[in-house]
Amino acid sequence: MGRHIDETEKRSYSTWNNIKYIISHSWKYDKSLFGIFIVFTISGGILPFIGILFPKYILDELTGSQDKNRLILLLISFFLSSAVVGYIVTFIKNSYLPKMVDIRFQFIHMLSIKCMTTDYKNTEDPSFLNSVETAFRALQSNINGLEGILHKLFVLGGNIIVLIGYILIIGRLNIFILLYLIANIGIVYYFTFSVKKYEYNKADELSDIDRHSKYSYDLMYNFAYGKDMRIYSLTDWIGSLFQKFKKQRFDIEKKIKYKYFRVGVSEVIFLIIREGIVYAYLIYQVINNGLSIGSFTMYFAAVASFANAMKVIMDDMAHIRAQSLYVSDFRVFLEKKEEKEPDHPRPLPDGPYEIEFKNVTFRYPGSEKYVYKDISFHIKPGQKLAIVGHNGAGKTTFIKLLCRMYEPESGEILLNGINIQEFSKRDYYTLFSAVFQEIKTLAFSVAENIAVSEGSLQEGKVLWCLEKADMKEKVLKMRNGIHTGMQKILDDEGVEFSGGETQRIILARALYKDAGIVILDEPTAALDAIAERSIYEKFNEMVEGKTSIFISHRLASTSFCDVIAMFEEGELIEYGTHEELLDKNQKYAEMFQVQAQYYKEDEVAVTEDVAADGLLQYD
């Protein structure tokens, strides 16, 4: 049995651990960044001192011996060194930015792969969907999240060198002034971090709001809902929902910004007190203790810059700590446990395939209600099974379990006698050609849509499948034949097929895959009765020898199957051939008669003996 994800297990990583994680991945992606980092750190560390030390010596020279040669040498060295080092710093800044974006995209790729490969059940789980939003927060901007940390780490080295330099300079002046400055700035740092922490704590709430607001936003631009929007006057309702979510977001952001504003005000007050005291001390030293003007200027600049350097480092560290929380969410998401794959997966058996549900009990995660309680049945190799039943009877759930989208709570599903969980999922999926209820085509060409599951596109095979799905003629008449784009999202000249035509393309895709087990979950719902019959006749021929499962509400279309299973409220209530079930004259027969009546009323003649033969005929 696979293990369900425990959504309550929200772990977190320390900031240091996240830093190591980011550095080790960045090293893997782009080693040159580290060489750039060393040069940048050294140049960035030297640059501010050029601006502090040279003016001191120039001023001392001017107020002292006034040696012209020495003054010229000092001035030339000052301008040359600031130009060269300044140029290196600017050049490197411009060259590392695109590299960091590239690294962020590598992490986005990791997230995308996780989203595309996670257990299917997660995609129907709201808490999982929320955690996707939260994880993405670590990747959606240059200045925050993962890339934000990388930027800060990049400048942190240079800033630390600068800070050490200032500590040495100010420490020479007075150790207590130094300690006072450190304490004062430390308090401001504490305020800043607490607001950042508050902002992070609101992230889950914001994720939830964003998910709702994104959904209503997407609806407004999704023209597939165009008819419903107009007929059911959904416009105002969806518009107001979007406004409501935007307002909720705005209110939270307003609170966060207000907290930042308050921190900003207290920062200014602390700054005035801090610098006022230190500058008063410096002036006192000049007047009473003979501090030279050159030294005064140097200390003055060092104190002003020290506070700034320390604030920058503190802010950067607060930023790294706060953003590290998002990185933790990202990592926790990536590490979310998936259903355990077997350590030594069994090789797939050869077809034809026999399927057995053995005492299967199942309910959806988080749901009280059982969809199946202890159901057992058997599909023989190469047999065509039809599953029928009212809405919500559990037909699609049967397919989800068979395709390993969910695991049974108890019981087993066997393929040729082997529990399906003993195969790797990747291998197992290759066994199925499936057409699901929700028709999803891609905005690529007809041929790509059909051959998408295979590595190579064989045009002849595509045409053959289109012919079987009764679409060849129509597609070949289009401007670019099988290379015509579907939908207009990526191709202005893309075609919009009708519901029935799209369904045929999807059927062609299932034929193209030519897998050992065929699943059709209401594949012909959008087809008219005659088209449906024609498709089924062809499919009947195509699935010969393959194990196939058909789900349909139209009993006429399932009656050609070898055996029929009727579900009701998660129980298998009837099982047998079409004729056997008609003879039994119970629920299946009743449903069949009602539908036959419906067709008759629609002036579609149903020939009794053909119906008994298993196929409804329409004149």
Ligand SMILES: Nc1ncnc2c1ncn2[C@@H]1O[C@H](COP(=O)(O)OP(=O)(O)OP(=O)(O)O)[C@@H](O)[C@H]1O
């Ligand atoms: N993702 C889900 N989470 C929770 N319950 C679900 C989920 N999907 C389906 N159900 C419930 O499981 C039961 C069986 O649903 P299922 O989709 O298998 O029915 P069905 O027979 O295929 O219905 P229909 O003919 O309408 O397609 C229903 O009560 C449904 O509400």
